[in-house]
Amino acid sequence: MKILFLNAFYAPHIGGGxxxxxxxxxxxxxxxxxKVVILATGPEAGLHxxxxxxxxxxxxxxxxxxWHYTQQRPPRLARLVWHYRDRYNAGMRRYVREVIAREKPDIVVGNNLTGWSISTWDEVSAAGLPIVQVLHDLYLLCPKDTMYNHGKSCQRQCGLCSALRLGHxxxxxxVSAVIGVSRFVLERLVDQGYFARARQHVVHNCTPANPAQDDTPKKRSNFPLRFGYIGTLSENKGVGWLIEQFQRLGIDARLDIAGRGKLDYEAELKAMADPAKVSFLGYCDTDRFMRSIDVLVVPSRWAEPFGLVAVEGCANHLPVIATNMGGLPEIIRDEFNGLLCSPDDPDSLxxxxxxxxxxxxLRQKLASQARASVLPMLDMERMLDxxxxxxxxxxQGTRTHHEPEPADHPATPRLEPVGIRQADAADAGRRLAAAD
Known part of the structure; x- marks a missing residue:
């Protein structure tokens, strides 16, 4: 089996989980x-x-x-034109066509389509290849991927997003098969009429277990208590909300913030934070960061499709405070491995x-149960299966004639896919630019 994976970015360009x-x-x-092949966007013109x-x-x-891999926020008009063209970027089809002609894959797996647009589906279909689409975000409902606007998570598509996703x-x-990284993200898209003919599956993201994580949680003897956040620094991730709530408590504790974001928003966050209580660490190794804190906070104000960082926190024996939105409640169970809060009740954080x-x-109890609660999500072989x-x-389902299955990994057991509901299952432009 030869697989072509298509995504917005590929390492070393890391946009997120x-x-x-x-x-x-x-x-x-x-x-x-x-046999695997990657096709991603890059900084240079042409195909490399x-x-x-x-x-x-x-x-x-x-x-x-x-190119949308940047810490600089482009001007509003530039963002408007970008999103408008990204409705259906026909210019990207030729790259898909060229790679398919060179590599001759058997199947194509789409991931984040930002930049590529759904034009890739048409090109892959024209080549007669089956498509498996993995849902990591809400791009198919919202040009910004997040369905988050004016400080709140959108409960439904606005008129502008509906117009920019007309026909999607x-x-x-x-698409022959669709994989949601959470039940939440799959159901959100299916409920909007997507993937009516596709077989539907849920496969939670996994992170490999670090042998050093197997130890029982250790009590830190040094104080003050350390709360930590690691991830993208953006409004929808709730970083500003976290800083505000933490500083209002007036407790003998520290807040460590690891990660990067748009430079203008990073400056806003640093301006509101008390440097005696809040530290901005920039990029950090995840495991090392987790070992330096006592409580992980995942304060997402948007409906996070999954939340891999919450799994990583639990794997490191940390109690996790997370919002009860999106896919996070599929990882964090209130008063079992963490605490859930709600952006609708700002003081709950x-x-x-x-x-x-x-x-x-309580902190020790949650820590002691955290790792065991996410063990299935630490099994990379299970996810690969x-x-x-x-x-x-x-x-096999898209072959017109029976052919022997490629023996690319004979020792791997055949598993039934993890499924969900398989059987029953210009003014506007200004508004978009202002919202982005």
């Missing part, structure tokens, strides 16, 4: 004997091939106003932090 998971998936399937850790990686120059649901009928600051016994089974099933 999707790129982390994709690299682990690609390298894992390659170890199992599958490099071999990266034994994997052919094609990078295509984005046929749009700018119908186009998704070309501060209350959760105060509770864990005061109640050391699930993906491989779905790919084989999809490929």
């Amino acid at each position: 999707a790129e982390v998971i994709l690299r682990r998936l690609v390298e894992g399937l390659q170890r199992r004997g599958c 091939l490099q071999i990266q850790d034994g994997v052919p990686v094609y990078r295509a120059g984005l046929e749009n106003g700018y 649901a119908a186009a998704s009928a070309q 501060g209350t959760a932090m105060l509770w864990l600051y005061i109640d050391g016994a 699930q993906y491989q089974a779905i790919l084989r099933e999809t490929l």
Whole structure:
């Protein structure tokens, strides 16, 4: 089986958890004997091939106003034009066509389509290849991927997003199988009429277990207590909300913030933070950061499709405070491995932090149960089994004639895919630019 993976970015360009998971998936399937090829956007015009850790990686120059892998926020008009063209970027089809002609894959796995647009579905279908679409975000409902606007998570598509996604649901009928990284994200898209003909699956993202994490949680003897956040620094991630709530508590504790964001927003956050209480660490190694804190906070104000960082926190024996939105409740169980709060009740975040600051016994109890609660999500081989089974099933289902299945990993057991509901299952332009 030869698989072409298509995504907005590929390492070393990491836009978020999707790129982390994709690299682990690609390298894992390659170890199992599958032939894998990557197609991602890149900073240079044209199509460029490099071999990266034994994997052919094609990078295509984005046929749009700018490459979206940047910490600089482009002007509003530039963002408007970018999103408008990204409705259906026909200019990107030629890269898909060229890579398919060169590599001759058996199946194509789409991931984040930002920059590529759904034009890729048409090109892959024109080549007669089956498509498996993995849902890491809400791009198919919202040009900004997040369905977050004016400080709140959108409960439904606004008129502008509906207009910019007109015809997308119908186009998704070309997809043979769809994989949601959470039940939440799959159901959100299916409820909007997407993937009516596709077999539907849920495969939670996994992170490899670090042997050093196997130890029982250790009590830190040094104080003050340390709360931590690691991830993208953006409004929808709730970083500003976290800083505000933490500083209002007036407790003997520290808040460490790791990660990067748009430079203008980073400056806003640093301006509101008390440097005696809040530290901005920039990029950090995740495991090392987790070992330096006592409580992980995931204060997402948007409906996070999954939340891999919450899994990583639990794997490191940390109690996790998270919002009860999106896919996070599929990881964090209230008062079992963490505490849940709600952006609809802003003080609930501060209350959760105060509770864990005061109640050391509860903090220790949640920490002691955290790792065991996410063990299935630490099993990379299990995730690879699930993906491989779905790919084989999809490929077999789209062959017009029976062919022997490729023996790319004979020792791998055939598993039934993890499924969900498989059987029953210009003024406007200014508003978009202002919202972005």
